[in-house]
Amino acid sequence: MSINNYDFDKFTINLYVDENNDWLCYFVEMPNISAFGDTPEEALMELQTAWEMVKEDFMIKGLDIPCTSSIGFFLTKTFYPHEDYFDRP
Numbered sequence: 001m002s003i004n005n006y007d008f009d010k011f012t013i014n015l016y017v018d019e020n021n022d023w024l025c026y027f028v029e030m031p032n033i034s035a036f037g038d039t040p041e042e043a044l045m046e047l048q049t050a051w052e053m054v055k056e057d058f059m060i061k062g063l064d065i066p067c068t069s070s071i072g073f074f075l076t077k078t079f080y081p082h083e084d085y086f087d088r089p
Helices: 040-060
Strands: 013-017 023-027 034-037 075-079
Touching: 013 040, 023 040, 034 040
Parallel strands: 013 075
Antiparallel strands: 013 023, 023 034
């Protein structure tokens, strides 16, 4: 799945693999909105679900949905490669 299939409302996403080979991602502007998965795609899908739930919660409470001052969508990738990461099947 392409990154263009996700709608993060122009928030900047940090996507990286940790020392346990789990993929994590979060909104740079709101780091408390985060997700993880076994693959980058799974982590991004989980983040999309989390973001939809946050927006729904704001709407239910009658609050404005947070927005960013960014002018576009950016994906930052931080990789922490480990010897065994590249040996995974």
